[in-house]
Amino acid sequence: DDAIVQQAVYDPSTVDWKAVVEACRLIGRFEKRMAGMIIRAGYHDAMSIDTACRKKTPGSIKCGGADASALLSSGKTPAVNEAKRNESQHRSYLRRAAKAIIPIAQKYNASVADTLAVCAMAITSTLAGASGRQAPNMLDLVPLRVGRIDHAEANPENSLLPGEASLTQMSDYWTARGMTLEEGVALLGIHALMENKGCMVTSNARRSAAYGRKLVHTYAKGANISTCNPYGDGVDNPAGKKPVKGSCPRLQMHKLDTQFYLDLATPTVSMFDVKLDVGLKDLDEETYRVNLKDITCSFSSEEFRKVAIKEASDERSGDIEHWPDGGWLVHNLTGVFWSTNNCQGTAKDSKTRANCNHMVYWPYTRLDGFMAAAVQSPEELEDAKPVVDRVAASVKDYMNGSAAKWYLDYAKAYAKMMSVAADWSPKAGFPTFNECTAYVKAGAKDESSGYCKACTRPATWETNAAKARTALAASKRSPGPCPKDCVCASAAAGRDFDWKAMSCGVVCVN
Numbered sequence: 001d002d003a004i005v006q007q008a009v010y011d012p013s014t015v016d017w018k019a020v021v022e023a024c025r026l027i028g029r030f031e032k033r034m035a036g037m038i039i040r041a042g043y044h045d046a047m048s049i050d051t052a053c054r055k056k057t058p059g060s061i062k063c064g065g066a067d068a069s070a071l072l073s074s075g076k077t078p079a080v081n082e083a084k085r086n087e088s089q090h091r092s093y094l095r096r097a098a099k100a101i102i103p104i105a106q107k108y109n110a111s112v113a114d115t116l117a118v119c120a121m122a123i124t125s126t127l128a129g130a131s132g133r134q135a136p137n138m139l140d141l142v143p144l145r146v147g148r149i150d151h152a153e154a155n156p157e158n159s160l161l162p163g164e165a166s167l168t169q170m171s172d173y174w175t176a177r178g179m180t181l182e183e184g185v186a187l188l189g190i191h192a193l194m195e196n197k198g199c200m201v202t203s204n205a206r207r208s209a210a211y212g213r214k215l216v217h218t219y220a221k222g223a224n225i226s227t228c229n230p231y232g233d234g235v236d237n238p239a240g241k242k243p244v245k246g247s248c249p250r251l252q253m254h255k256l257d258t259q260f261y262l263d264l265a266t267p268t269v270s271m272f273d274v275k276l277d278v279g280l281k282d283l284d285e286e287t288y289r290v291n292l293k294d295i296t297c298s299f300s301s302e303e304f305r306k307v308a309i310k311e312a313s314d315e316r317s318g319d320i321e322h323w324p325d326g327g328w329l330v331h332n333l334t335g336v337f338w339s340t341n342n343c344q345g346t347a348k349d350s351k352t353r354a355n356c357n358h359m360v361y362w363p364y365t366r367l368d369g370f371m372a373a374a375v376q377s378p379e380e381l382e383d384a385k386p387v388v389d390r391v392a393a394s395v396k397d398y399m400n401g402s403a404a405k406w407y408l409d410y411a412k413a414y415a416k417m418m419s420v421a422a423d424w425s426p427k428a429g430f431p432t433f434n435e436c437t438a439y440v441k442a443g444a445k446d447e448s449s450g451y452c453k454a455c456t457r458p459a460t461w462e463t464n465a466a467k468a469r470t471a472l473a474a475s476k477r478s479p480g481p482c483p484k485d486c487v488c489a490s491a492a493a494g495r496d497f498d499w500k501a502m503s504c505g506v507v508c509v510n
């Protein structure tokens, strides 16, 4: 019956979006690294698209898109579980994002896909921005449509761009997904958030036999190593200490500005492969100690650092083979190496010189390195000139332009990316983020409408970071069966949601 199906349609206008945004910001304030992880999760969710499939069957949910399948798909193999794929392994970021996002969606009766899109755009405001300011909330810059429908079925495998792709492949990749190359370049500026930007303070970086003679974060025995973002193991720095300011001019951790483009435009950039094929348990004591520092350095909260230390020590003692999905150190990164020679005053371009005050080694992807080459040494690239020129023009634009311009372009591109292949509810629309505060609660069912009864916001609504902590801790529970009194699941029948794989929470709030 049409009327009943219509009733079951997801209506994003009933969601208290302002509260959703606030909840996302609490997550970011609790652990700054969660910003990068959630932003990356949004990207992986939205752009895992089988473009041939989409061409053949436009709008088919099986072809991929921003449907929260990155967070909801479950199963034993990568084919049916996006979190188990290679590209999802790094620090288990998809799992961490799922644990933060799903409870928020449940609480506010929003789709998980919408919650992920909204959070990924709002959480930027928990990071430092350009010139000592706070980075903007991207939702303040552009409107974001809501009404995405969730699908717990995994999006197609092998549909994300590998880190070693060429510029031509990158151009084709974005174009096939309805995005422009320029939008892709604007999005990649987010790689400013890649981990360990200036965490470690030492001049003793060296080549390591254990790492195949690659330059890594390995240091001469007894080197005086300190971190700009002190970690909380209680040995070198007191637990929970905030990142140091002032004495660490190279610290870029948790800072969202145009540093990515400035780096790409730094003279004497070169790339090398870091094949981390040695597990923690095979490292000598000194190297292990430094690696531990390095690992914990990129987290801002004591809680996440403790987990990182525990998991590293479990891996070292052989209790877990890898952490926790088999992805601890096995991912292959391409390092991008900047000589600082030209920073001492020989560089012709004063703007560039002024901005190359970073460590000699920061991790970026090989693709990022190719983008640097488009600016530095285009003759070395095999890509067609128009592609190289377009990449170089965009990079230079952001290098020379104001951060405000990049923020705006990035926000536009991110909102578009989260929308191009979404499956929309007929009630999709643009929220003002100031809508009603009503939401549904578990247990009671309004017989006349078939929905859960609306209820008012409890007086004890969470307004502080301590509560975000609780939410995170609670979210570590694996999804259980629907509570007995949760009679509202049927209200979501029209939403094509896999209730077996997930808890019933998208409708029912515990």
Ligand code: HEM
Residues within 6 Å of the ligand: 033, 035, 036, 037, 039, 040, 043, 090, 091, 093, 161, 162, 163, 164, 165, 187, 188, 190, 191, 193, 194, 195, 331, 332, 333, 363, 365, 367, 414
């Ligand atoms: C299109 C080509 C892209 C490639 C090849 C790529 C690849 C990668 C790789 C290899 C890493 C590092 C992981 C590691 O250390 O093992 C990374 C990190 C990251 N990527 Fe991308 N990425 C791409 C696009 C994007 C886009 C469009 C976004 C979002 C707008 C994004 C957001 C991030 C973030 C935030 C991180 C750091 C996450 C963290 O805190 O660990 N990436 N990416």
